[in-house]
Amino acid sequence: QKEVEQNSGPLSVPEGAIASLNCTYSDRGSQSFFWYRQYSGKSPELIMSIYSNGDKEDGRFTAQLNKASQYVSLLIRDSQPSDSATYLCAVNFYTGNQFYFGTGTSLTVIP
Amino acid sequence: DVKVTQSSRYLVKRTGEKVFLECVQDMDHENMFWYRQDPGLGLRLIYFSYDVKMKEKGDIPEGYSVSREKKERFSLILESASTNQTSMYLCASSPPGTGGWRAKNIQYFGAGTRLSVL
Numbered sequence A: 001q002k003e004v005e006q007n008s009g010p011l012s013v014p015e016g017a018i019a020s021l022n023c024t025y026s027d028r029g030s031q032s033f034f035w036y037r038q039y040s041g042k043s044p045e046l047i048m049s050i051y052s053n054g055d056k057e058d059g060r061f062t063a064q065l066n067k068a069s070q071y072v073s074l075l076i077r078d079s080q081p082s083d084s085a086t087y088l089c090a091v092n093f094y095t096g097n098q099f100y101f102g103t104g105t106s107l108t109v110i111p
Numbered sequence B: 001d002v003k004v005t006q007s008s009r010y011l012v013k014r015t016g017e018k019v020f021l022e023c024v025q026d027m028d029h030e031n032m033f034w035y036r037q038d039p040g041l042g043l044r045l046i047y048f049s050y051d052v053k054m055k056e057k058g059d060i061p062e063g064y065s066v067s068r069e070k071k072e073r074f075s076l077i078l079e080s081a082s083t084n085q086t087s088m089y090l091c092a093s094s095p096p097g098t099g100g101w102r103a104k105n106i107q108y109f110g111a112g113t114r115l116s117v118l
Helices: none
Strands: A004-006 A011-014 A019-025 A032-038 A045-050 A054-058 A061-066 A071-076 A085-092 A099-101 A105-110 B004-006 B010-013 B019-025 B031-038 B042-051 B054-057 B064-070 B073-078 B087-094 B113-117
Touching (some): A004 A085, A019 A032, A019 A105, A032 A071, A045 A054, A045 A071, A099 B042, B004 B087, B031 B073, B042 B064
Antiparallel strands (some): A019 A071, A032 A085, A061 A071, A085 A105, B004 B019, B019 B073, B031 B042, B031 B087, B042 B054, B087 B113
């Protein structure tokens, strides 16, 4: 069984701080990694994708991938109240088109 | 922009009814997916399809079936709805990956259908 694990939280950070979200996965054959943001009652929207070891930055968001440790993280700099949402980690394994999602981490940014 | 459209945002059905959830995508994607999302359980894959008339079971296919007669449309069918199928249902689509492995194929989600079975 392929597994993707996240701390469910809730994670609370003050406005302007760095929020750090973590995800581990079980299959070393994993190729693609995604972070989705989901506001309450809404569908997930993609915010970051990463395929190679290292860091990938997009605005206030940085995704970090370490395949040796089977670990992917998302850093949100200068956190804003509008970042308050559940963040889903998703992994695409080598074996096919199927994606596996973590259960999500709930983030609250306190003004 | 990719658009994935689910036919209903909210649906209320009775136990034992046959329920159809429809999903249409406009980006000519090969892959389409049906998930359900429940508090504390995250997104769980019910079925996916990688081509017209092709389907694969996901993690929780029991009580569900699917139909994909056209590339742009993927339907989820609850043959006899039960109360434990009350959930948020999410449809997604993605293109196939490139090269010898199917990666970099981002999933795009519809708005979701919140189904209540009474």
